[in-house]
Amino acid sequence: MRIRATVAAVSGALAISAFAVPASQAADAATSYKAEAAKIFAAHSGKTAFSTAAATDLGVTFSDLKIAKAIKVGTTNHVATTVTYTLTHGANYDINSSDFDSGPVIYKGSSVTSAENVLGGELPATCTATSDTTATCKGNIDIFPLNEDGTAGDLLNSDAGKWSAGALALQYSTGDYSVQGDLGTTLLQRYSKLTVNAGPEPVAKGKTITSTGKLSRANWEDNKYHGYTNQPVKLQFRKAGTSTYTTIKTVYSDSYGNLKATATAQADGYWRFSFAGTTTTPAVSATGDFVDVR
Template identity: 70%
Template sequence: MRIRATVAAVTGALALSALAVPAAQAADTSSSFRTDAAKAFAAAHTAHTAHTAHSGITAFSTSADTTALDVTFSNLKIAAAIKVGTTNKVASTVTYTMTHGSDVDITSDDFATGPYIYKGSYDSPSNMLFGDYPATCTATSSTTATCKGDIDIYPAEGELINADAGTWSAGALALTYSNSAEADQGGLGTTKVQRYSTLNVNAGPEPVYKGKTVTSTGKLARANWEDNKYHGYTNQPVKLQFRKAGTSTYTTVKTVYSDLYGNLKATATATYDGYWRFSFAGTTTTPAVNAVGDYVDVR
């Protein structure tokens, strides 16, 4: 539960106890960027809260623990949705523009920047996710650069709970190791972190006589981030669709609802050879999914 534990620390004084990162680590920033970024966020918010009301952008007021870094961010682009299952690591690429003062050397091994996403409010996020490695940046002028980095998610390691599904906000930060200087900016965009969905179908009998009934059964399920298994998605509208053999377009026949266990059952009249499938439109917390069509021969 690496990141969730870090978020809890962000809101307390203990977060500051880990802020000092030895300059010797500068040569190996990639190996610890995820942790360092979380610490930088903690430092930024602690300093900012102590000196001024939140404005949506923090360049930080100077304190004994943190120094303001002359860096801001804009033009952040992130996927509309990030689909996360139960075990496999998921990486989502983020791009943004970084503007910095002439005194900030973004090519130095001492400097690192990267994107992050957070659930809930910027001042008191309930969860945050970072990348394993710093973003890579290409200078476009003496004070601007385009940057590209990943958000890395490990569902099997307890980084998410089911309540985290839905809309998250995006931000970016920068830090220097030698003097613990940081810059952080939230509210740069939004994305949905969704519980990966599965859907299957079995249509029969096979073959079937024309005019007789075809019965399609299946199950709609989605990832449970708390036990790392897939469970049925209850009471969801799912379309039964048919594609005539030799064509490429599915047509909706009817809509049915999943039962308490996510199970589906729908009947229709056999008319032509073709493929039957279920189709789920998705919700804020769960992505759309189509079952692979099941062919039925009509005689």
């Protein structure tokens, strides 16, 4: 699920986009977990017709949330990452009731209740009681960089970087809910690719080997891969028969993400480029390219 505050004016007010709902799952949107969660977060924005004035905090709290340190998202494929947490509730709640659901969320912004963007799960978490008032829960954060109908997905390029994690519990019949943020953090990263081609091959010992390649990363706005410019990338060599790469030198990608580095041929082995990564883009190493030295 997704909600994003935008600056597009609609009847003099800021517009709020609904959580993304794939067409194949849209039929039950009016009563689904996603739809109810969307209302809650949209209402918190203060920019929609939904109101939480009559809603009561369920008194549910969350703790011990665990989420991946980083989530890599490409240009087309659905990405799901598992989140676990502990839910603490009043003894009068039946967590297995069809009237009660919970799920994890991640959000971009200073607060879960006034976030720029919120992402959650297609389905609520599965919670297993551990006592009369506690349960362990496991759910997904589902991310769609591209919707089934080919329209823009959940993310803008500016969304890459640090996100905070939280959780939600809701009661369908009353509209009451509890939401809690600042339970953890993760990085949403634009999936990266790195290539290498070393030559000539074969090459005489003492001659120059030239390695070329390209560092690129996902663009979440046009769903293509573009060069990642002006980034330090290591040229590395692994001698045939060994398992460890050694850094020879560092070069920088050009304005198209292209790479070029030269080195002296000394022995048979594999050449590759290796990128250490940034907060917005994961580390990646090219598959080594073998060069026969004679």
